Amino acid sequence: MLESLLFYVLSGLAVGASALVIGQRNAMYSVLLLIVSFAALAGLYIGLDAPFVAMAQMIIYAGAIMVLFLFVVMLLNAPQEDAAEWDRTHPLKRPGFARIGVVLAVLLVAELGWALAKVMSLGAPVGGRADGATISSVREMGRVLFTQYSFAFEATSVLILVAMVGAVVLARREGDA
Amino acid sequence: MIPLSHYLVVSALLFAIGSAGVFLRKNLITILLSVEIMLNAVNLSFVAFGRFNGTVDGQIITFFVMTVAAAEAAVGLALVIALFRTRESLNPDAFTSLKW
Amino acid sequence: MNVQLLAQFIVIFAAFFLLVNMSAVLVLAERKVMGFMQQRYGPYLVGPHGMLQPFADILKLLMKEELRPKGADKWLFTLAPVLAVTTAFAAFATVPFGGETTLFGLLDAPLKLGAADVNVGVLVIFAITSMGVYGIVLAGWSSNSKYALFGGLRASAQMISYELSYATALAAIIMLAGSMSVREMVDSQTGYWFGVIPKWYIFIQPIGFIIYFIAGVAETNRAPFDFPEAEQELVAGFNTEYSSVRFALFPQAEYINMVTVAAVATDLFLGGWHGLLPFRTPLDGLIEYWNVGWLVFFAKIGGILFFYIWMRWTVPRYRYDQLMKFGWKWLLPASVINLLVTAAAVLYFNA
Numbered sequence: 001m002l003e004s005l006l007f008y009v010l011s012g013l014a015v016g017a018s019a020l021v022i023g024q025r026n027a028m029y030s031v032l033l034l035i036v037s038f039a040a041l042a043g044l045y046i047g048l049d050a051p052f053v054a055m056a057q058m059i060i061y062a063g064a065i066m067v068l069f070l071f072v073v074m075l076l077n078a079p080q081e082d083a084a085e086w087d088r089t090h091p092l093k094r095p096g097f098a099r100i101g102v103v104l105a106v107l108l109v110a111e112l113g114w115a116l117a118k119v120m121s122l123g124a125p126v127g128g129r130a131d132g133a134t135i136s137s138v139r140e141m142g143r144v145l146f147t148q149y150s151f152a153f154e155a156t157s158v159l160i161l162v163a164m165v166g167a168v169v170l171a172r173r174e175g176d177a
Numbered sequence: 178m179i180p181l182s183h184y185l186v187v188s189a190l191l192f193a194i195g196s197a198g199v200f201l202r203k204n205l206i207t208i209l210l211s212v213e214i215m216l217n218a219v220n221l222s223f224v225a226f227g228r229f230n231g232t233v234d235g236q237i238i239t240f241f242v243m244t245v246a247a248a249e250a251a252v253g254l255a256l257v258i259a260l261f262r263t264r265e266s267l268n269p270d271a272f273t274s275l276k277w
Numbered sequence: 278m279n280v281q282l283l284a285q286f287i288v289i290f291a292a293f294f295l296l297v298n299m300s301a302v303l304v305l306a307e308r309k310v311m312g313f314m315q316q317r318y319g320p321y322l323v324g325p326h327g328m329l330q331p332f333a334d335i336l337k338l339l340m341k342e343e344l345r346p347k348g349a350d351k352w353l354f355t356l357a358p359v360l361a362v363t364t365a366f367a368a369f370a371t372v373p374f375g376g377e378t379t380l381f382g383l384l385d386a387p388l389k390l391g392a393a394d395v396n397v398g399v400l401v402i403f404a405i406t407s408m409g410v411y412g413i414v415l416a417g418w419s420s421n422s423k424y425a426l427f428g429g430l431r432a433s434a435q436m437i438s439y440e441l442s443y444a445t446a447l448a449a450i451i452m453l454a455g456s457m458s459v460r461e462m463v464d465s466q467t468g469y470w471f472g473v474i475p476k477w478y479i480f481i482q483p484i485g486f487i488i489y490f491i492a493g494v495a496e497t498n499r500a501p502f503d504f505p506e507a508e509q510e511l512v513a514g515f516n517t518e519y520s521s522v523r524f525a526l527f528p529q530a531e532y533i534n535m536v537t538v539a540a541v542a543t544d545l546f547l548g549g550w551h552g553l554l555p556f557r558t559p560l561d562g563l564i565e566y567w568n569v570g571w572l573v574f575f576a577k578i579g580g581i582l583f584f585y586i587w588m589r590w591t592v593p594r595y596r597y598d599q600l601m602k603f604g605w606k607w608l609l610p611a612s613v614i615n616l617l618v619t620a621a622a623v624l625y626f627n628a
Contacts, residue, residue, distance in 0.1 A: 007179050011187040018191055018214050022198035027206050028353070028418070034210055035411070041217055048184070048228045053236045055400035057220075060243050063407035065213070065250045067414070067437060072254045073206060074418050074430070076261050101200065105193065112189045116182045138397065138457060140233050149237055156244050163248035170255035173262070 014040035027073045038062045049136045184225035191218035205257050205267045216246045284384055289392045300532040301331040310586045341521040346421055353419035358526035361412025365533035368405040371398040372540045373460045375550055375571030398459040399447055410436045420518040432498055432505035438604040439495035445612035446489035449619040450545045463549030473557050477548040486546045488612045493538035500589035504597045539581040550574040
């Protein structure tokens, strides 16, 4: 019972915070709300017997990537989007593409929900099952990571190196050393 | 016990919110944030399915997705900084000089 | 009500209460120790030998006027100190501070002294510590003042630079202990070599301890790494515009971060609650028998905190670019080499 309550609270928080993220004018508030959403997702991962992924999410996403976003928002001192320019008409009354897009989006979500509810095999319970101990073990994760996925691991390290060099080169000013 | 479909619905909602953000917002940083929301939705799906199948593979893939997202956020923000320096604006509609 | 659950709640509350008191005691301790190092008495008038000085300080701070600059962001200005203090307290949650106790036989099952025991405890500490950057960055930005913004940016850049060395030093200990749970790391430090020297990890990893300690000092923005809040250079850094309660929360967060770093150093390197001195004494048997390991733990934390305060008032401050250079060019390569050598040694001796 407690598990269900936690799941609903955390997923409600994650979805609610994400919905608020895309609706804020001030970019700083968006970043902070997204951190709240990430923390809620970390809680969901813990419920799924994945504590390492939950903590990695907090360290990498909420602790590093969002700090980067925050720095960029602060340093650019970005002018806020002018609310006067926003299109305040109801989505269904907008011309052409926007109307079709909204109808299709609503159709997509409805269809997805219906399909998921219909497929019976997805009704099996997840979370809190007996074999949680093997999955949540970091030792097991490390073993699989360095044997089965070792190529992807090495490729990721090269990727990070390339991204680091690329970010430094792109953000450099003209005439800097 | 929470059925798998609940987690998938949450993931779908998050993905829809993220893509709505990419389409509707006119601020480069908010667009990047919406991409991060989408990546997180996918992560949740992976972990839920991994748990469903009883393997640790879902978590491993999530690990890689997080790493790629970090690299992509870094490069994306460097691009945003470079773009801001030329036009002093974060509105994607300001960068239309390649349109005819 | 389940007695076991109630006892657990009491332990959690005791940990929280302890942290709040530690910050008050540290205020006094710092000024007293500073005074003795400068060959004068510290606070002297309030209470016997100045013991009640923290009460006077806190009362003064609580009664000041709450200012908020006009251009300051309404929500973020108040959120920043709250965030700083919350992450400071939360980071202590997975730090165990004692062995198991049955409270003189009142409980059915032994209760572990520590707010929570997670099997990825070290990562939780690191994750919450890395969230502490937000308090400072938001404080600097939301004050709408140049000095505050610079102080905030510098402090946060410093904190994220030293986080990597912090984590790599922790990773070396994880390799030695074979587990990420802090309680298991402490319990793997029982026993003695040659019957005399306790099996603390500081003897296997002296460089790791030094790296961890330096990175911890830099993480908490204490001297000699306290350039962002240096009084002489930046007015008061990121907390320039703060007053009264909001201001009081920042030093409290700083002191609690200090306590957390000291507690994790004690747990990981100095054997936690096993063994009082770096050689075997008859006291150790008595401590195990009476189950007062938590007193030993606090004695060790006290020693490390004394060292912190000693360092602040002895060593001159690093300049900001020297600080960053040191962090990236010296400490990070040193910690990575430490990790590699540890990995090689573990493989060699366990093959």
